[in-house]
Each structure stands twice: as structure tokens, then as C-alpha cells.
């Protein structure tokens with residue numbers, strides 16, 4: 001077990017911090033503290049719980065610049081993106097606070113009495129987060145779990161614990177009870193496993209790779225533990241001949257280059273109808289090359305480095321930088337884990353066309369007709385997101401219904417809004433986050449029947 005994590009700025013390779021890891025014994029102590037804090041928190045009146053969460057949101061807002069700078073340091077995100085991420089945490093906390101007073105039960109008509117359902121908090125929830133969007137993804141689990149009356153133990157990824165640790169300090173400053181929201185940095189197989197296996201943890205929310213998600217699911221199943229999984233993706237971007245092809249080509253680079261392609265929703269399989277294929281490729285090339293790569297602190301930068309040397313090796317194992325490519329952008333030389341924007345022309349059965357690369361690489365494939373497009377779009381084990389570009393509203397609906405994925409966009413690449421449900425089909429996950437049902441996912445429904453019949457012995 002490592003005793004500390006070295007946090008490296010991916011743009012400079014400088015060590016920016018060292019962070020102690022959390023041992024299994026410390027995880028056990030954290031679970032006990034969290035369980036005690038949860039009892040206090042669940043007894044706080046809903047309006048007061050909402051007020052404290054809104055204060056947490058305002059505190060995050062007041063520290064946007066500092067949080068964005070930390071995100072830049074630990075993850076190499078361009079400053080503008082990192083500020084957006086801090087704003088997403090703030091907005092989600094406000095949204096979750098708004099749900100506290102609307103976490104209603106129901107009254108169901110039955111004969112002979114009154115039948116009620118009540119939503120009870122689960123207890124202690126473990127949120128295990130990846131490194132690609134450290135702040136927002138930590139908040140997607142944490143905010144609704146807290147709002148529903150639970151305690152949260154957040155394990156950030158090995159490479160990106162700094163923003164999470166800062167968020168826990170801000171939570172305390174905003175008045176959340178001590179121990180209610182704790183951040184436990186550490187290695188997945190040690191700290192993560194100790195959390196998943198701990199009998200005092202009622203639910204696990206895991207975002208990360210499909211392989212790790214499956215291992216965690218098996219361990220949770222052994223304890224009938226509640227579980228939400230947000231896993232990998234290989235999402236299609238389908239361009240029909242009747243679309244505004246120029247608009248589709250202009251929007252495509254952002255859909256697989258934002259966050260240096262380290263995005264579970266990246267549209268990394270571009271499917272283009274054969275009759276407009278050549279035109280689309282002509283328009284795509286200048287758009288990819290115009291995507292600005294470089295210093296994350298420069299406000300003009302759109303794409304920073306990959307997260308780590310290991311991640312760059314992974315991307316290279318799919319596509320070495322000198323492999324033939326239809327389009328290749330520039331990348332800075334020297335220090336930093338840089339990798340150029342790369343577009344490949346391939347075949348549907350290529351590894352690069354079906355596996356998640358998690359780097360700035362897209363594969364373009366031609367298709368003949370609508371049925372062919374749907375068949376290609378579904379020819380992957382994943383089913384997280386997808387886009388389609390068409391002017392035909394009937395086709396937009398037909399194809400959206402036929403593609404097996406949790407989040408589809410028409411003439412857009414936007415999949416994630418904190419107020420709409422998000423999650424995957426097939427190997428991309430289990431359950432949904434965000435949206436109006438987010439709080440309910442952190443509760444247990446209890447049914448209570450009260451008889452109104454007079455018993456024989458009653459006076």
C-alpha cells in the first residue's frame with residue numbers, strides 16, 4: 001500500500017502536492033464517524049438541511065477561482081473548463097437543496113385503513129470518483145445523497161484528490177456537521193475496496209471503467225448493497241445526408257476533443273452517410289486543426305494534456321503518434337503528457353472503432369442508409385450517449401429510439417444537465433444520476449399500513 005500520493009501537474013510534470021492515503025483501519029473509523037453524523041443530519045428539519053446545502057453551494061461559488069486553479073494543477077484542465085466544473089458543483093448543490101422539501105412520500109388508497117410510503121435515507125454512502133471530471137462527478141453522487149439525509153465518504157481518483165479535499169473543507173465552513181462529508185484519498189484496490197466491503201456502507205456510487213465497475217458490482221452483490229454504476233462509453237455521432245453538414249462538421253471536434261477526449265460521453269465514432277462523406281471530411285479537417293491545444297492557463301486554450309504518462313501510453317497502444325491518420329493536429333513538444341487530435345478512417349470491426357480509447361482520437365465510418373446507421377451505432381458493448389444530425393424530425397425520433405443508449409442529442413452534442421437524468425444502457429452502467437429522481441436513488445421506500453378498523457376488544 002502506498003502511504004502517499006504524488007500529485008503531478010499533467011501539463012508540466014511538476015509534483016504539485018503529496019497527499020496521505022487512507023488505510024483500511026482509517027476507512028473503518030471514517031465509516032463510524034459518518035454513521036454518527038448521519039443520525040444528527042437526518043434529524044435536521046428539511047428546510048434547515050436545504051439552507052445548509054445552499055450555503056455550501058454559495059461557499060463553492062465564492063471559491064470558484066481557487067477550485068478551478070486546483071483542477072488545472074491536478075488534471076490539466078483549461079481554466080475556462082475548470083471554472084465551468086466548479087459552477088456545475090454549485091448548481092447541483094442548489095438543485096439538490098431544492099429537492100429536500102419535495103422528497104415526498106405517497107398515500108395509496110386501500111381498504112380498512114391508511115397506506116403511506118415514506119422515503120428514508122440509506123445511511124452512509126460511498127462515492128468512488130474517476131479523474132476525468134474530478135469535481136462534477138464527485139458532486140453528482142454527493143449532493144443528492146446529502147440532500148436525502150445521508151452521510152458521504154468520497155474516494156477521489158489517485159491522481160486528482162485536491163479539489164475533493166478542498167470541497168470537504170468548504171462543506172465544513174458552510175456548516176455541514178463534522179464527519180458528514182469526508183474525503184478519503186487512496187488507491188482503488190486498497191481504500192476503494194475497504195469502502196465497498198465495509199458493512200457500514202449502505203450504497204456505492206461508482207464512476208469509472210467498466211472493468212472496475214464489474215468487480216465492484218460483484219462485491220456489492222455479496223452484501224446486497226445498493227449500487228449505481230456510471231461506466232465507459234464509445235458513443236456515435238451520426239451525420240445523415242439531409243443534415244446541416246457544415247454545422248455537424250463544425251461541432252464534431254468539441255465532441256471528441258473536449259477534456260482531451262477523456263470524456264465518457266465523447267462522440268469518438270463518427271458515422272457519416274456515404275453521399276456526404278467526402279464533404280464532411282473536407283470540413284472536419286480545418287475544424288480539428290483550429291482546436292487550440294496548449295497551456296491550460298491560457299484562456300484561449302481548448303485542449304490540455306492527457307492526465308498521466310500511463311494514460312498517454314494507453315492511447316499510444318491504440319494509435320502511435322506516427323501511425324497513418326486522416327487528420328492529425330498539433331501537440332506541444334517537451335514536458336507534459338500531450339497527444340495530438342487524431343482522426344482515423346477505419347472499419348467497423350477495428351479495435352479503435354469499438355473500444356473506449358479515452359484520448360483525443362475519433363474513428364470515421366461511412367454508412368449507406370438509416371438501418372445501416374442504427375446497426376453501426378449499436379455495434380458496441382457500450383450505450384452511454386450519442387448524437388444524430390438530421391433535418392427530418394421523424395428520422396430524429398426513430399433513430400433516437402432505435403439507438404440503445406441513455407442520452408441522445410439531435411443536432412447537438414449536449415448530454416449532461418444536472419436537472420435531467422443521466423446514465424448508461426448495456427455495459428455503460430446501472431441506474432441513473434442527476435435529474436428529478438436523483439434524491440430518491442439515495443433513499444429506501446418504506447410502506448406503512450395503519451388499520452382504521454375497530455378491533456373486537458375495543459370499547
Ligand SMILES: NC(=O)c1ccc[n+]([C@@H]2O[C@H](COP(=O)([O-])OP(=O)(O)OC[C@H]3O[C@@H](n4cnc5c(N)ncnc54)[C@H](O)[C@@H]3O)[C@@H](O)[C@H]2O)c1
Pocket residue numbers: 128129130131132133137155156157158186187188189191192193196207208209210212213215216229230231232233263264356358384424428429
Ligand atoms: N458514465 C459516466 O458517467 C462516466 C463519467 C466519467 C468517467 N467514466 C469512465 O471512467 C473511466 C475513467 O476513469 P478511471 O480510469 O479513473 O477509472 P477506474 O475504474 O480506474 O477508477 C475509478 C475510481 O475507482 C477506483 N478504483 C479502482 N479500482 C478499484 C477497486 N478495485 N475497488 C474500488 N475502487 C476502485 C479508483 O481509485 C478511482 O477512484 C472511463 O472508462 C470513463 O468512461 C464514466
